[in-house]
Amino acid sequence: MPERSVTLEIARVNSIYRHIVAYLLKALASLKRRMMISQIDIENFVAEVRKMALSTQVSFNLFVDCEEFIVEAKFRTAEDLKNAGISMRNLKGEFIK
Numbered sequence: 609m610p611e612r613s614v615t616l617e618i619a620r621v622n623s624i625y626r627h628i629v630a631y632l633l634k635a636l637a638s639l640k641r642r643m644m645i646s647q648i649d650i651e652n653f654v655a656e657v658r659k660m661a662l663s664t665q666v667s668f669n670l671f672v673d674c675e676e677f678i679v680e681a682k683f684r685t686a687e688d689l690k691n692a693g694i695s696m697r698n699l700k701g702e703f704i705k
Contacts, residue, residue: 624660625679631656632670661699668699 657668667682686704
């Protein structure tokens with residue numbers, strides 16, 4: 609992948625993370641008022657992550673504790689998967705081609 613494409617991809621991922629963090633902060637404000645997390649809150653968050661995911665994104669992990677939060681995303685390209693001899697779906701449920 610050319611360097612410019614990688615830079616644009618990183619910029620897009622960073623933009624997605626900003627949207628996800630904004631969504632999280634909004635959800636946490638709502639949770640603070642209710643003092644609990646519902647299954648619907650979790651499902652809405654997952655739906656939002658899937659909606660914003662890139663076509664090559666295969667996982668999204670969020671770790672939260674009292675001191676920090678860590679967001680981790682994993683990506684697989686079609687070429688990488690072909691070389692490994694496997695097929696895989698992205699977070700949207702589409703096969704990576």
